[in-house]
Amino acid sequence: MVATVTYHKKVKADQTGGQPGGGSPLLGEPLAIEFANTHYAVRGTLREGIGTPAHLAAWLREHSAVPGSGVRVGAAEVDTFRALRGAIRGLCQACVDARPGDDTDVEVLNAAAAAAPWWPQLHRAGEAYAVSEHTRGQGADAALAAIARDAIAILGGPLGTQIRSCQAPGCVRFFVKDHPRRQWCSAGCGNRARAARHYQRHRARSQ
Numbered sequence: 001m002v003a004t005v006t007y008h009k010k011v012k013a014d015q016t017g018g019q020p021g022g023g024s025p026l027l028g029e030p031l032a033i034e035f036a037n038t039h040y041a042v043r044g045t046l047r048e049g050i051g052t053p054a055h056l057a058a059w060l061r062e063h064s065a066v067p068g069s070g071v072r073v074g075a076a077e078v079d080t081f082r083a084l085r086g087a088i089r090g091l092c093q094a095c096v097d098a099r100p101g102d103d104t105d106v107e108v109l110n111a112a113a114a115a116a117p118w119w120p121q122l123h124r125a126g127e128a129y130a131v132s133e134h135t136r137g138q139g140a141d142a143a144l145a146a147i148a149r150d151a152i153a154i155l156g157g158p159l160g161t162q163i164r165s166c167q168a169p170g171c172v173r174f175f176v177k178d179h180p181r182r183q184w185c186s187a188g189c190g191n192r193a194r195a196a197r198h199y200q201r202h203r204a205r206s207q
């Protein structure tokens, strides 16, 4: 089987704003950032988006570009994917803080990227050419490697300086800043942050 994925593919945002069964809301960020955001919060309470094999399988299924969709995963894969997520989150936070990341996180990320081989292929797209990434890897390893490769391309490329953590109260999600004034991961967080500021100003005035 040869599966394909286009890196930096924006994951289609979930318009429902949330999924049952541990699924985290999608924000339309690149694949690796969406994956990092499976650790998230709802009204200040931390949630685990891939806490069980069923959650992980659902997440992989929702991201159809990731090979391994529909593949059976167990507790060992949950641990492996959560370790990768921890490494990506650690390195994203280091970018936000403008400091070097933890070497252990880099090792975890590189090991995940090596879990299955991927290579680019050129193909016609109308009048021009396009590039797609291929693997013969199957199942969870190929998905793990795809997410890790996307994270490496983001962290090691120009987008690495654009990673931000959401500034809304209680939010723990990351996003890639795609316009100069963006401060929040989502419109919902922007509304909550503005409401919190309004409340604080009102309270300060009435004291």
Ligand SMILES: [Zn+2]
Pocket (backbone or CB within 6 Å): 166, 167, 168, 171, 172, 173, 184, 185, 186, 189
């Ligand atoms: Zn947020």
